[in-house]
Amino acid sequence: MKIVTGGQTGVDLAAWQYALDNGIAYGGWVPKGRLNEAGRIPERFKGLTETQSEDVAVRTKRNVQACDALLVFVDGVTSPGTQLTIDFAKEIGKPFLVVDLRRGGGVCADQINSWIMSHPATMVNIAGPRESEAPGIGAQVTSVLQQVRFPIDTNS
Incomplete structure (x- = not known):
């Protein structure tokens, strides 16, 4: 199991931190210079691959292409980047949720756990709004992910 994101604040960094805290492999394509809206992506996140472009759409598309499935968190705000990610998944034919x-953390976790069982994946792209678009979304995502049962290979 590996979690990939593009490194933006909010959902992306929350997903990487969750992976780091729980011994889950993580990575992903990030814009040239390792930049997000807060500046440089923190150095504690290792093994990231920079694109040749600072255009976030480039890393978004590469992460969707690389993943087996896409998990998107939303909270009612309009997020052009989140919509672009979903559009890429539809265009490429990747399963997404x-x-x-x-709807509440428990309901969301149950929905994700059911989806994981019916859509086995070894690389999941986790995406959603940046923190400036949805203040507090990183903490909400962390709370939900702590209730999710991701398959982890204990033989590695």
Whole structure:
């Protein structure tokens, strides 16, 4: 199991931190210079691959292409980047799940756990709004992910 994101604040960094804290492999394509809206992506996140472009759409598309499935968190705000990610998944034909955090953490975790069982994947792209678009979304995602049962290979 590996979690990939593009390194933006909010959902992306929360997913990487969750992976780091729980011994789950993580990575992903990030913009040239390792930049997100807060500046440089923290150095504690290792093994990231920079694109040749600072355009976030380039890393978004590469992460969707690389993953087996896409897990998207939303909370009712309009996020052009999140919509672009979903559009790429539809275009490429990747399975995806959109989870609305307004439904509550337990409901969201149950929805994700059911989806994981029916869509086995070894590389999941976790995406959603940046923190400036949805203040507090990183903490909400962390809370939900702590209730999710990702398959982890204990033989590695």
